[in-house]
Structure formats: structure tokens, C-alpha cells
Amino acid sequence: MAPAGDREGYWGKPTSTLDWCEENYVVSHYIAEFWNTVSNLIFILPPIYGAIQSYRDGLETRYIIAYLCVAAVGLGSWCFHMTLKYEMQLLDELPMIYSCCIFVYCLYECFKYKKTINYPLLFILIGYSIGVSIVYLNWKQPVFHQVMYGTLVAVLVLRSVYIVLWVYPWLRGLGYTSLTVFLLGFFLWNVDNIFCDKLRGLRARLPPLVSVMTQFHAWWHILTGLGSYLHILFSLYSRTLYLKYRPKVKFLFGIWPVLLVESTNKQESAKKQ
Numbered sequence: 001m002a003p004a005g006d007r008e009g010y011w012g013k014p015t016s017t018l019d020w021c022e023e024n025y026v027v028s029h030y031i032a033e034f035w036n037t038v039s040n041l042i043f044i045l046p047p048i049y050g051a052i053q054s055y056r057d058g059l060e061t062r063y064i065i066a067y068l069c070v071a072a073v074g075l076g077s078w079c080f081h082m083t084l085k086y087e088m089q090l091l092d093e094l095p096m097i098y099s100c101c102i103f104v105y106c107l108y109e110c111f112k113y114k115k116t117i118n119y120p121l122l123f124i125l126i127g128y129s130i131g132v133s134i135v136y137l138n139w140k141q142p143v144f145h146q147v148m149y150g151t152l153v154a155v156l157v158l159r160s161v162y163i164v165l166w167v168y169p170w171l172r173g174l175g176y177t178s179l180t181v182f183l184l185g186f187f188l189w190n191v192d193n194i195f196c197d198k199l200r201g202l203r204a205r206l207p208p209l210v211s212v213m214t215q216f217h218a219w220w221h222i223l224t225g226l227g228s229y230l231h232i233l234f235s236l237y238s239r240t241l242y243l244k245y246r247p248k249v250k251f252l253f254g255i256w257p258v259l260l261v262e263s264t265n266k267q268e269s270a271k272k273q
């Protein structure tokens with residue numbers, strides 16, 4: 001029987017191996033976990049903007065792919081939380097591994113000459129992605145996926161700390177903000193899982209607008225979406241600084257950070273003159 005608070009809806013019974021704390025089909029008959037679904041917009045819109053901007057600035061393809069992979073996680077996660085179907089869960093969880101591998105490649109290769117490819121690292125990361133996918137398709141244990149994803153995040157954290165301690169100390173603000181926001185999201189992800197019964201009880205007693213604030217899986221999306229975006233900015237800043245593109249962080253509408261670089265096209269034509 002479904003836990004108290006859940007309803008039945010358009011997509012039928014959940015087949016996913018995980019069903020998060022948000023009560024199913026309460027806000028809409030067509031969306032299983034409404035807040036967990038719409039909060040994915042942060043994984044979709046800013047990275048698409050980032051990919052377009054990076055393309056216009058002539059930045060390296062690996063960063064455009066990194067942005068687009070985060071957008072793919074967001075789309076997969078949207079489908080998963082909307083339907084709670086196992087196939088959609090895979091569209092959410094496997095791209096998390098792939099995008100993190102691309103982040104690792106970008107951050108570990110940011111002090112290399114342009115147009116160089118590190119084949120050994122590439123093979124390790126592709127092997128890791130394929131290995132995790134094969135094991136996870138056969139062994140449907142969410143903890144396995146969480147550990148494999150957490151390992152990649154730890155590898156990123158180590159490299160970020162190295163960069164802000166030893167290479168670009170003035171990037172501390174951006175590096176540590178991205179890390180803190182991400183870890184705060186992880187903390188709330190745990191709160192949502194551990195105190196689910198209490199949170200559900202509390203939500204039943206709170207006015208609707210306040211109870212939405214206790215959807216901590218949705219907060220995890222918002223904070224990891226922001227943390228991942230800031231992490232790409234950090235990685236891109238390190239890279240473009242190394243390539244002497246004079247990066248600058250600007251705030252769109254005074255709040256949303258974006259990276260501006262001296263266009264590579266402009267640099268090419270300056271060189272020719």
C-alpha cells in the first residue's frame with residue numbers, strides 16, 4: 001500500500017527503486033512529485049544559456065558539453081520525478097555520472113595547452129562511466145550509484161581545493177561558494193530522507209506556502225543546480241585565465257553570475273593585425 005499522504009495519478013504505480021519524500025500526485029494528477037519536478041528548471045535553463053554563451057565566445061567544446069550534460073540531467077530528472085518510472089530514474093541518475101566525469105576532465109585539464117587531449121584520462125573516465133552503467137543496470141542498488149557519484153564529487157573537491165590553495169588563491173570566493181552551496185544541498189537531501197515521516201506530518205499542519213519550503217529534495221535540486229553551475233564557472237575561469245582570455249564574473253540583473261571573456265574571435269583578429 002502507498003504510504004499515507006500519497007495519491008494515485010496519471011502515470012500509475014511507481015516502478016522506480018526510489019520514491020522521494022514529497023507526497024505523490026497531491027498538487028497535480030499529471031505530475032507525481034510536483035515540486036521535485038519543477039525545481040529541475042535550475043538544471044535546464046541556466047546551463048542552456050551558459051552553453052550558448054560559451055559557443056558564441058568560441059570557448060572549448062568540452063565546456064559546452066559540460067553545460068549541456070547538466071541540462072540533460074535536469075531533463076531526465078524532470079521526467080523521473082514527474083512519472084516515478086524506473087526507466088526515467090536511469091535518465092536522471094546515469095547522466096549525473098557522465099556529467100561529473102566531464103567536469104573531472106575539464107578541471108584536471110585546465111592547465112594544458114589548447115587543443116591537447118589527455119587520452120589516458122579520457123579512457124579512465126569513459127571506462128568508469130561504462131562500468132558504473134553496466135553494474136547499475138544489473139544491480140539496482142541506489143546506494144551503489146550514490147557512492148560512485150560521491151567519489152567523483154570528492155575527486156572534484158580535491159582538485160578545486162588544490163587550485164584555490166596553490167594556483168589561483170583569488171578564486172577562493174567562487175570555489176568555496178560552489179562547494180558550500182553543493183554541500184548544503186547534500187545536507188538537505190539527507191534531512192529529507194532521514195526525517196521524512198516527521199516532515200510529512202509537519203506539512204499536513206502547515207499552511208501550503210510554508211509547507212512547500214519543507215520540500216528538501218527540491219531544495220537539493222536548487223542548491224546542486226546552483227553549485228554545479230558555479231563549479232563550471234570556476235573551472236572555466238581557471239581555464240580561460242590560463243589561456244589569457246581575461247575572464248570576468250558579471251551579475252546578470254544584479255544577481256545571476258555569468259562569465260565574460262574577451263572573445264577569442266577578437267583575439268584572433270588582433271593577432272593578425
Ligand SMILES: CCCCCCCC/C=C\CCCCCCCC(=O)N[C@@H](CO)[C@H](O)/C=C/CCCCCCCCCCCCC
Pocket residue numbers: 018070073077080092093096099100103145146147149150151153154156157160178179182186221224225227228231
Ligand atoms: C567543488 C564543488 C563540487 C561541485 C560538484 C558538482 C558536480 C555536478 C555534477 C553533475 C550535476 C548533477 C547534479 C545533481 C543532480 C541531482 C538530480 C537528483 O536529484 N537525482 C536523484 C534522483 O532524483 C538521485 O537519485 C540522487 C542521487 C543523490 C546522490 C547523492 C550523493 C551525494 C554525494 C555528495 C558527496 C560529497 C562528497 C564531499 C567530499 C568532500
Ligand SMILES: [Ca+2]
Pocket residue numbers: 019020021022023024033
Ligand atoms: Ca514521493
Ligand SMILES: [Zn+2]
Pocket residue numbers: 036077081217221
Ligand atoms: Zn531529484
